[in-house]
Amino acid sequence: MELRENIPLAPYTTLGIGGPARYLCAVASEAELTEALAIANEKHLDTFILGGGSNLLISDAGFDGLVIRMAIHGIARDGNTLRVGAGEPWDAFVQQTVDAGLAGIECLAGIPGTVGGTPVQNVGAYGEEVSSTITIVRAFDTHANQFVDLDNVQCGFAYRTSIFNTVAKGRYIVARVDFQLTPNGTPNLKYVDLAKRFADKPQPSLADIATAVREIRATKGMVTAAPNQNGEYPLDRDPDTCSAGSFFRNPIVPAGAVAHIAQEAGVAEVPHWPAGDGMTKLPAAWLIERAGFSKGFAMGHAAISSRHTLALTNKGGAKAAEIAALRDHVAKIVRERFHVQLEQEPVSVP
Numbered sequence: 001m002e003l004r005e006n007i008p009l010a011p012y013t014t015l016g017i018g019g020p021a022r023y024l025c026a027v028a029s030e031a032e033l034t035e036a037l038a039i040a041n042e043k044h045l046d047t048f049i050l051g052g053g054s055n056l057l058i059s060d061a062g063f064d065g066l067v068i069r070m071a072i073h074g075i076a077r078d079g080n081t082l083r084v085g086a087g088e089p090w091d092a093f094v095q096q097t098v099d100a101g102l103a104g105i106e107c108l109a110g111i112p113g114t115v116g117g118t119p120v121q122n123v124g125a126y127g128e129e130v131s132s133t134i135t136i137v138r139a140f141d142t143h144a145n146q147f148v149d150l151d152n153v154q155c156g157f158a159y160r161t162s163i164f165n166t167v168a169k170g171r172y173i174v175a176r177v178d179f180q181l182t183p184n185g186t187p188n189l190k191y192v193d194l195a196k197r198f199a200d201k202p203q204p205s206l207a208d209i210a211t212a213v214r215e216i217r218a219t220k221g222m223v224t225a226a227p228n229q230n231g232e233y234p235l236d237r238d239p240d241t242c243s244a245g246s247f248f249r250n251p252i253v254p255a256g257a258v259a260h261i262a263q264e265a266g267v268a269e270v271p272h273w274p275a276g277d278g279m280t281k282l283p284a285a286w287l288i289e290r291a292g293f294s295k296g297f298a299m300g301h302a303a304i305s306s307r308h309t310l311a312l313t314n315k316g317g318a319k320a321a322e323i324a325a326l327r328d329h330v331a332k333i334v335r336e337r338f339h340v341q342l343e344q345e346p347v348s349v350p
């Protein structure tokens with residue numbers, strides 16, 4: 001395991017932003033992970049776990065500690081359970097399951113990052129969430145100083161959250177994720193765009209669904225070029241794809257707030273979905289557009305994607321501070337207009 005010093009982090013993130021890590025190493029096994037943690041302990045360094053860097057806003061100052069890049073690979077099949085190393089690229093894994101005729105994650109095709117990153121925010125799209133198929137998350141518990149197997153309930157999954165990004169943030173380092181998939185399962189057509197697309201083909205294959213999802217995502221700039229073996233992204237990417245995906249979560253508000261928002265927006269209907277317990281989920285993109293922002297709106301080198309209102313992008317040479325300024329501006333105008341607070345989805349580092 002090589003320990004490198006003073007390494008710029010921007011190439012490791014889909015936003016292409018981030019100052020240097022004081023130290024960076026890649027871990028390819030559980031033993032190397034333990035070794036890296038021992039080095040951090042010995043040198044009194046804070047640690048940060050880097051997956052595919054697709055959900056990060058790393059500061060311009062970088063990270064004054066040890067960044068551990070997750071590179072544990074391997075996919076083992078046991079019946080319909082797949083045990084997958086946390087460093088496996090997510091989209092390639094999805095494709096393998098589709099090719100094997102296993103249903104359950106086909107709608108999550110095209111999402112960048114690693115398998116180990118998916119339980120952290122309970123990745124979801126097009127009517128599916130990883131929490132529906134994850135059975136075990138094997139992780140290093142930095143409190144108990146040992147590897148543990150957490151079952152689905154222990155992971156505390158909910159909309160874009162789990163214990164890994166809430167109550168136990170920073171405690172567990174995911175080494176492997178087990179998924180229980182369904183052989184010959186029916187493809188998921190819950191999402192309206194997909195249902196429409198397959199209106200005259202009522203029984204699309206899993207491959208049809210995964211391909212359609214990737215195509216729809218591409219039209220929105222919501223896919224990105226894959227990183228190389230060292231985890232670095234190519235420099236010559238389409239700027240609309242230099243993002244961290246959706247920059248804001250869809251806000252969950254008391255159901256009673258919808259009428260006020262409709263009045264403020266001057267519309268009869270506000271798109272929304274029930275979120276349980278008298279709460280309602282609103283589309284953040286709709287609020288941003290209704291607050292007056294258009295696709296492509298820019299502040300310095302940071303811009304709202306020209307293809308998706310929810311993605312904040314690096315037009316080229318943007319600093320983290322510029323993305324943060326754009327984020328704060330958008331959130332302020334939405335708050336002033338609709339009294340709704342938008343929350344950032346990507347993780348800020350530090």
Ligand SMILES: Cc1cc2nc3c(=O)[nH]c(=O)nc-3n(C[C@H](O)[C@H](O)[C@H](O)COP(=O)(O)OP(=O)(O)OC[C@H]3O[C@@H](n4cnc5c(N)ncnc54)[C@H](O)[C@@H]3O)c2cc1C
Pocket residue numbers: 014048049050051052053054055056070086111112113114115116117118120121122123124125164172173174175221222223224241243244245246347
């Ligand atoms: C173009 C684009 C589209 C996207 N679309 C979606 C989408 O549709 N739905 C969705 O939910 N997300 C989406 N995302 C966000 C992102 O891809 C996912 O959240 C992804 O799972 C992040 O994984 P990662 O490996 O890149 O994690 P990173 O970005 O490297 O890390 C994110 C967080 O997870 C932690 N982490 C990562 N790996 C581990 C590990 N092994 N153990 C412990 N902690 C870890 C990090 O410390 C950090 O706190 C999109 C992003 C982009 C750029």
